[in-house]
Amino acid sequence: MSDSPLKLLIAASGTGGHLFPALAVARQLENCQIEWLGVPNRLETQLVPSQYPLHTIAVEGFQGGLSLKSLRVLQGLVSSIGVCRRLLKTGGFQGVFTTGGYIAAPVILAARSLNLPVLLHESNALPGKVTRLLAPWCTQVAVGFEAAQNYLKGTNVITVGTPVRADFLDPQPLTLDIPEDAPLIVVVGGSQGAVAVNQLVREAVQDWLERGVVVVHLTGNNDPHGQDFQHSRYLTLPFYDNMGALLHRASLAISRAGAGTLTELAIAKTPAILIPYPYAADDHQTYNAQIFVQAGAAQRFEQNQLTAETLKQTVSEWLDSPDTLEKMSQAMASLAVPNSAQQLAQLIITMIRPLT
């Protein structure tokens, strides 16, 4: 076998839900030489360059239908396949790992046209369009939830959970000033925040604060009313990095139902009220949420039916019933897959190791 390190291209782009799992896998691959493929102006340009060389290509999501925009997207896809082929060839890469989404399409097609192996990880219960379409082209597909396998018949698919950042498995001290005995509610709307959820919480929160609860509300950067409500036990932040410590400390979470956050809630054993993002592609967050509801780990509400009053009451009932919270916490734990990153790293090594 050659002594030179294995060379891997990771294609992960856009949101925390795609980037954090890929970064967690990359950390497990110390003996691989890793370079990254992303899109200009997305989150990867902040998270990746300090750790791995980042290449960018201008690809967009395909909305379907025949329109000038669709033709432009298709044209962009075709030229991106060419760019990816050149990158894979000149860079001497031996394989590709991707967490799906539209960045995955050109790189999967380019890699397979060069006969290079590809591992595709899909974290959602209802796989995204690119995954459903291109899974049969991949050497191996790995999914976060068993339910996703139902949509990927005839492909080489295995369930491995979804990787979480290292600080979830080895939580660091929480740097926020929260009294030790106070119940803590964390509100999180995915990596971009959730303006509609923020509004509901602001209308309901006074009641919880009067009970001595502390609320940490991660509002995202796009909420013009993010600072409207002020209270000494109500802390708002646009984004918080130390999520491992925060979710481990939380008594309950109010959250969107992105696969990344759900996976983290399972690791942290934090019961949750889930409000799926109603405009997510194919309503996939509802499918994610259902897994947690069926396990008894969460309660789901549709955003357009949830009132501040119902939210207020549901949380108050949970706060009054430590037994309910404890049972839900155990149900959360039953969904955790702490070694997901290691499993994926092993699959990658096996897939790209040159034959002796």
Ligand SMILES: CC(=O)N[C@H]1[C@@H](OP(=O)(O)OP(=O)(O)OC[C@H]2O[C@@H](n3ccc(=O)[nH]c3=O)[C@H](O)[C@@H]2O)O[C@H](CO)[C@@H](O)[C@@H]1O
């Ligand atoms: C709106 C939408 O379509 N979102 C999708 C997007 O993920 P999106 O990034 O929106 O949501 P996820 O829940 O998957 O991930 C959010 C990540 O951001 C982190 N975070 C959030 C707030 C904060 O202050 N600090 C912080 O670190 C969370 O801990 C989590 O790791 O891709 C996921 C994976 O395909 C999908 O399941 C989501 O449905």
